[in-house]
Amino acid sequence: MQNYKVFTKEMKKDYTIIAPTMLPIHFGIIKEVLRQYGYKLDFYEGTTEQMLKEGLKSVHNDLCYPAIIVIGQLMAALKSGEFDPDKTALMITQTGGGCRASNYIHLLRKALKKSGYEQVPVISVNASGLERHPGFKLTPALLGKCLIAMWYGDLIMWVSNQCKPYELNKGDTQKVSDHWVSYLADISSTPKFLQIKRQYKAILRDFEAIPKHHVEKIKVGIVGEIYVKYSPLGNNHLEDFLIREGAEVVMAGVGDFMMYCLSNREIDARLYGRCGIGVLTCKLGYHYLHHAQRKMIKCIKRFSHFKAPTDFEKVKKLASDFMGLGVKMGEGWLLTAEMLELVESGVQNVICTQPFGCLPNHIVGKGMMRKIKEIYPESNIVAIDYDPSSAKVNQENRIKLMLANGMQNIHLKNA
Ligand code: SF4
Known part of the structure; x- marks a missing residue:
């Protein structure tokens, strides 16, 4: 018996899902990927001061800073009047690890109750089976697309950082980045690596073409x-x-963090003598991500003058x-x-x-x-x-x- 408000299949049709912001490029692509699967994902932008003020009203000030700001952002969105609380759900990740990142969701629900938004469901995005919401399913196809979006995001962020400080015309790098975020939002349903490689090449070419100062x-x-x-x-x-x-x-890039999380399962298995399907899945997931990273590194080295990330x-x-x-x-x-x-x-x-x-x-x-x-x-x-x-x-x-x-x-x- 769940003691939380579940996001149902019916809600999926007309609810807006608000998520916290973090990586502007990656989340811009993922937002559109989720739209293709029928989820109306949205973000609420504002200032740090605004989110902190709201966060401190909602959670105790001895909580870690990200918890205060993330919960503050979601609460500020609900209170902004831009979203109908009866047709809005919130989304937050649960890492399943030992630190507080697994527990933001409970703090958020407490804050919702305190502010009179008990009807708002909170969707947990987790890979550990911590909570289930019938209206939101991270299917293998959706997960695959999100992972591809992540690699595209990593590549754009990586090369954009090598262009922005040197651009001759202020704003050129941002324009190229924005173009690719909206273009990649339409990722095909079964992307093959050749296709991805072609896109990588085109991204690198566009960023290389930005006129730059040659200064140290x-x-x-x-x-x-x-x-x-x-x-x-x-x-x-x-x-x-x-x-x-x-x-x-x-x-x-965030790909490193994903590989870190997956390889930890394998390391734990080695240290504590664990085995099982979960360990095997993480092992395979790690090798898939590592393979994808190596392909990306190879493309950067082969098709551009940009410095590549480390393996x-x-x-x-x-x-x-x-x-x-x-x-x-x-x-x-x-x-x-x-x-x-x-x-x-x-x-x-x-x-x-x-x-x-x-x-x-x-x-x-x-x-x-x-x-x-x-x-x-x-x-x-x-x-x-x-x-x-x-x-x-x-x-x-x-x-x-x-x-x-x-x-x-x-x-x-x-x-
Ligand atoms: S790592 Fe854990 S304790 Fe540290 S800020 Fe993130 S959630 Fe909080």
Whole structure:
């Protein structure tokens, strides 16, 4: 017997589903993929301050920062008057892991009850069978399309970051990115790799064609908890700020996070002697994703001058030299691995985004910085805290100091 409001098949016909925002490019494509399957997905945009204000009214302020902002965004959407609460459902992910990301849904339902929106169903998107909603089914076909959308999103984000700081005409990169997001929304139902390869090639060609300045810019890597790392709402538009300050952003795609989650099942199986169909499925899923990543890397190297991402197996290996791969709360070993990968690949300046209340990522983020600096003294890593009371200007001043150190290191190297 469920103790939550279920999203039924009947609701699917005329309900709008609101989801939190995070990766603008990826979610733009996924929104249209879901529309093809009859789901009216929508997002509610607004300012960080607005979402925080609403979030703090709805959940306790000792919760981790992403929980406050995500719940705040969904509550603000309902209260905005733009959506009919009797014809609206909310959507949120449940990771099924040990940290709070599995429990946002319960906090959200509590907040809905408190504000008199008990009739609003909350759809859980999870791969662990935590909740079932007959009106929303993540079928293999839909999942496949979402995964392809994710790779397209990763590629566009990756090359767009290598174009934006150098574009001759401001806004050119955004135009190419927007064009591809709306074009790819119409992904064919059974995409073959040749088709995807053709699209990759066309994407790379369009981004290469953007007229650019040939100047050297300071490269800054962004790592951290997945929400504050990617969400402009969560990190106070960090990417835009870095570009304004004359930097090139380097940020691994969400495909790495998916591979991290899947390989953890295999690592757990090895550590604790588990086996079964779930482990086998994750193993196959991992190999499928890793194969897809290698294909994408090959395309970037073959058809463009852009720098390609690092093979995930290498990223994993970097972490295993530093810590046990059983460390998997939050971003676990992946966070440390991403810092190491950046430094090893020549991106010495790294911002580690740390949300308030996130113990797991403080351990594998801030907690590993000293060790990394001991081994790579040339690295210039700074942890930036994101919490409801931290002023944007303080965050930006710390980043400016890190950039100044980075510039000094470049001058010393070139002297
Ligand atoms: S990883 Fe950290 S910020 Fe994210 S849900 Fe878990 S505790 Fe919260």
